[in-house]
Amino acid sequence: MVDSIFADHIGGKSSQRIANSLNNAGVCTAQAKNFTTKTIAKILENRAYFG
Numbered sequence: 001m002v003d004s005i006f007a008d009h010i011g012g013k014s015s016q017r018i019a020n021s022l023n024n025a026g027v028c029t030a031q032a033k034n035f036t037t038k039t040i041a042k043i044l045e046n047r048a049y050f051g
Contacts, residue, residue: 001027002049005040015040 019035
């Protein structure tokens with residue numbers, strides 16, 4: 001899932017569009033909540049995901 005978030009971001013999708021896509025697909029956060037632009041931004045800024 002993180003890979004697809006980064007791929008969508010690199011492909012030019014906005015954080016809102018990425019969040020909407022995940023929510024519409026029924027994907028939830030680790031806390032069983034919907035994605036928001038803030039949760040997408042946190043994922044994109046998290047150095048643990050940089051490879």
